[in-house]
Amino acid sequence: MIRKAVIPAAGYGTRFLPATKSQPKEMLPVVDTPTIEFVVREAVDAGIRDILMIIGRGKRSIEEHFARNFELEAQLERKGKFGELSAVRPLPDDVRIHFVWQTELRGLGDAIRHARDHVGNEPFAVLLGDTILQSNEERPVIRQLMDVYEKHEEVVLALEEVDREHVSRYGIAGGSPVSESDSTIKVTRLIEKPTPQQAPSNLAIASRYVLPPEIFQALDMTTPGEGGEIQLTDAIKILLDERSIYGHIINGTRHDMGNKLDFLKTSILFGLEREDFGADLKGWLMQMVDTWHNG
Ligand code: UTP
Numbered sequence: 001m002i003r004k005a006v007i008p009a010a011g012y013g014t015r016f017l018p019a020t021k022s023q024p025k026e027m028l029p030v031v032d033t034p035t036i037e038f039v040v041r042e043a044v045d046a047g048i049r050d051i052l053m054i055i056g057r058g059k060r061s062i063e064e065h066f067a068r069n070f071e072l073e074a075q076l077e078r079k080g081k082f083g084e085l086s087a088v089r090p091l092p093d094d095v096r097i098h099f100v101w102q103t104e105l106r107g108l109g110d111a112i113r114h115a116r117d118h119v120g121n122e123p124f125a126v127l128l129g130d131t132i133l134q135s136n137e138e139r140p141v142i143r144q145l146m147d148v149y150e151k152h153e154e155v156v157l158a159l160e161e162v163d164r165e166h167v168s169r170y171g172i173a174g175g176s177p178v179s180e181s182d183s184t185i186k187v188t189r190l191i192e193k194p195t196p197q198q199a200p201s202n203l204a205i206a207s208r209y210v211l212p213p214e215i216f217q218a219l220d221m222t223t224p225g226e227g228g229e230i231q232l233t234d235a236i237k238i239l240l241d242e243r244s245i246y247g248h249i250i251n252g253t254r255h256d257m258g259n260k261l262d263f264l265k266t267s268i269l270f271g272l273e274r275e276d277f278g279a280d281l282k283g284w285l286m287q288m289v290d291t292w293h294n295g
Pocket of ligand 1: 009026054
C-alpha cells in the first residue's frame with residue numbers, strides 16, 4: 001500500500017524568470033489557487049495522508065501556505081466569509097505535511113534522495129510540484145498509478161503521448177502493452193531526452209511515479225549527467241536491469257506550470273470552468289476572436 005507522497009519543489013524555475021527570482025514557481029496561481037495546492041489535493045484525493053515536500057532557498061511561502069493562519073481564519077469567521085474560510089483550510093485535518101531542505105540543487109534525482117529518511121523502507125508516490133495533472137475520470141492520476149502498483153508491486157511511471165519532434169524534452173519509455181485492453185505497458189527501455197531518431201516511442205514520463213525504496217540505492221549509484229544534475233530517469237534505468245517497470249498511459253491532461261505558455265493556457269482553461277466568471281471570460285474570448293477575424 002502506498003501511504004506516503006514526495007513532492008519535489010526546490011528547483012530554480014529558470015524557465016519562468018523573472019517571476020521565479022523571488023517566488024517559487026510552485027506557488028504560481030491558477031486563477032486563485034497555487035499550483036502546488038492542486039498537486040497536494042491530487043495526493044490527498046488518492047488517499048495519501050503523509051506528504052513530504054522537498055524545498056529550499058526562497059521556498060518559505062510554500063510552508064506558510066500549508067500552515068494554519070489562525071488570525072486570518074478568525075477574521076473571516078467574524079465577517080461571515082465562510083467560502084473564503086474553507087478556501088484557506090483546503091485539506092482534511094489528518095493530512096500531515098513535512099518539509100526537508102535540498103540545499104544544493106543537483107537535480108530531481110538528488111531531490112528524491114532527500115526523502116530517504118522520511119520514506120524509510122516502503123514504496124512511495126512522487127508528484128512533481130510544478131505540474132498539475134487533471135484527471136479525465138474520478139480517480140486522480142496518482143491513484144491510477146497506485147492501482148497499477150497494487151496489481152504488480154513494481155515501479156510505475158505515468159506516461160503521456162507527446163509529439164515526436166518534442167521527445168528531446170522528456171524521459172521517454174519504450175515497451176509493450178501488458179494486455180490489449182489495458183493502458184499499462186511493460187517498460188523495456190528508458191532514455192532521458194533522446195533525439196527523435198533515438199526515441200523508442202513517443203511516450204514521455206509525465207511527472208508522476210510510484211517508486212520502491214530500492215530507488216535510493218540506485219540514486220547513490222547514479223553518476224551526475226548534464227550540468228552536474230542527478231537524473232531520476234537514470235536511477236530508474238538502473239532498476240530496470242533487476243526488476244520489472246510498468247508505465248501507465250494516464251487518463252488525464254498534464255499542465256506544466258513551469259512553462260509560460262502552458263501556464264497561460266491552463267489559467268484560461270480553469271478560468272472557463274469557474275461558475276463565478278467563466279461565462280464572462282468566454283464572452284470576452286469570443287469577442288477577441290471576432291476582432292482578430294475582422295481586423
Ligand atoms: P524541473 O526540472 O522542471 O525544475 O523539475 P527546475 O530545474 O526548477 O526547472 P527550470 O527548467 O529551471 O525552469 C521538476 C520539479 O522538480 C523540482 C522542481 O522544483 C520541480 O517542481 N526540482 C528540480 C527539485 O526539487 N530539485 C532540483 O534540484 C530540481
